[in-house]
Amino acid sequence: MRPDLKALAITEKELERLTGCDVGPLFVGGILGGVYRPSIFQTLQRSLAFCLTEVVVFLLVFAFTLPIGLSLMRDSSNGVNQVPGMLQFLTVTLGMALMVMIAWNVYMWLRGKRLRSLMQLLDEVDRYHAVIGAIAVLDQLEAVGHPQTVLSDANLSQTSLQNRTEVLEALRLTRDNLVAGLMTEKILRDSRGLLARRQELIAGIETNLVTLRAIEVKHQANEYGQVLNEALQIGIKVHQEIQQLSN
Amino acid sequence: MNYFSTVVALLRDRKEFLEEIHDSVKLKSKISALMLCSFCFFALYGAIIGTFHSPLQALSSAIKLPALYLITLLVCLPTLYIFNVLFGSKQSIAQHFTYLLTAVSVIAVLLCGFAPVTLFFLITVNDYSFFLLLNVAIFALTGVLGVSFLYQIMKPISDSDTGEGVKVRTSILRFWLGLYGFVGSQLGWTLRPFFGSPGQFELFRPREGSFFSGVWNAIVNLLT
Structure with a gap:
């Protein structure tokens, strides 16, 4: 995995810090008490x-x-x-x-x-990591000289490098959304009250969503369209979840 | 399952693993993983030694051997924790528990390492006393290695502090290791048979004598 892509992944330690829980593939908070x-x-x-x-x-x-x-x-x-x-x-x-x-x-x-929202956000984190994994595979295929192998529109191979930059930007926004979503959920879970930071985080998610939509519309027709769409879907889910939490 | 990766992490990068315990990183996951893995390893070895008698004994030993190690640990944990805290330790009970589970997991892995040897003698030798003594030797060796491992990993915690408390806590640890062995051998005696002496299957034996008298009798039987 390329370093720029690796930097986008949300590490286990970061996830533990954001959620305040020990997150595993089967249990949140470990088997004992989780x-x-x-x-x-x-x-x-x-x-x-x-x-x-x-x-x-x-x-x-x-x-x-x-x-x-x-x-x-x-x-x-x-x-x-x-x-x-x-x-x-x-x-x-x-x-x-x-x-x-x-x-x-x-x-x-x-x-x-009681932790339904956190669980859904964690599922979105899994989906986000799956997208990163898919791009890593695309990178590997490109590195061995088979850019068209996974393309739906073969003639778009020349633009793939430029698209990659924008996809990474979209993923960065998605990452910000997820981090903001997880932080909001933790704040609400811990305090169960209104906090000033919540509005700031929700506003950040909304701004990111608008930018994501713009990138997605621009690249709907090319090979990264699916990845961008996936990123957008994750962003929308996070937004919906946070909206539900704040109501 | 990724529980086994915790044990692999312990074996491969012990220093980092111990630092994580010291910093209370992912303690719950570590406790769960170490407990489940050590249970599985002990159960496997228990099943092997029980096979010497019968499948029913194998099933019984597969439950009793993990019970022996893990219950002993739980019984002795409060003593170590309370005494350490009393003499200045800053570690939580979860950290103490993780350290102890780490040592028990090392014993479990070592026992699993001996499993092929035990299996070999199980197939080739049909002498109860020999098999019993062979396993006493294996349990003693793995126990000593596990205990010395625990002594090493818990010592740096003492080194991080200064003053009188360090010496006292080192002595507490030595005393506790003796206590752990004492409680363990008696619980083992209570939960026996693990091998199953020739004859009818027994779930538990009547409570009589002690672990040490049992070992002595086995030596006498082998020599006469």
Whole structure:
């Protein structure tokens, strides 16, 4: 990835600073005390990873319930090595582990509802990184001398370098929108009140959106049109989300 | 899953990883990842040693071995934290927990490193006492390495401060490592069998004797 493109990516540390949460592909705020991201159910790979995590966490909780089960069975008339005793032990430990898992999932679901806006903004950050990834691929193809491979209009290859500069500008604006959106969400989440900085951030997003629209209209017909459109869509989503938050 | 990348980061770039713990960077993620990964590694090794007896014992050991290490850690954590804070440590309980989990994860990874050797002897040797002693040796070696790793990584925290507290906290750490071993061996004795002696499958053995008397008996059995 070229340095100018790399500089546009929002790093994990930056995302943590902006959101105040530890953001991962499956969970926000880590497994312990965090919430799962609703977008994990949109892809099979992430859904499977989430299910696997649930299974491992269940087994971990089950392991922690062993001494409790053992101490409860101490005075039991059924020895823990006889079948009835074993079943009793497993009922106690598995039951406790199951209850912990249900409580944990309910907690995540309830907390996730309160963080809906943050989750949507984080999905937009993912989309933004996907766009950056797509441009990195375009760059690689251009570097090996196949600029037309991914072009819809082959005769536009000569203008690709100039377009790239404008696409990067559009991405920079999108990045600013996302950063402003995440900051606004954090401020509102933390204070739940009106703050002077909020209006400033929203105004910044609106200005960026107007510029993005202008770039998008100018390049609708060329190969970067889709990327610009994607950037614009992300910007609009961020704007909508912030508008909703401020109402 | 990217949980394993946390362990890889720990193994590859230990200094940066420890600095991040010191600066409280992504602590929750680290705790979650280290806990889940160490659980998986211990479960894998537990399943291997349990296979010596039966599939049921493998299943039982796969849960009991992670329980042994992680519960011991949780039982001993408050002692270390409270004593350290009392003698001037500025580290939070989450940082203490992450440091301890780091050491336990190192033990788990080391055990996994020994897994092929254990598997080899599991296939080629059919002697319970030998297998038991081999694993006691492996557990002792990995335990010593893990404990010395913990001693090294927690020492710089003491070095960052000056005065009387440093010496006291170093002594606390030494005492705590002994306590960790003591609690761990007794919990291991309570949760046994992990290997499953020849005969019928047992979920737990009756509470009698101690870990040290058990090791002594195994040595006597091997020599006679």
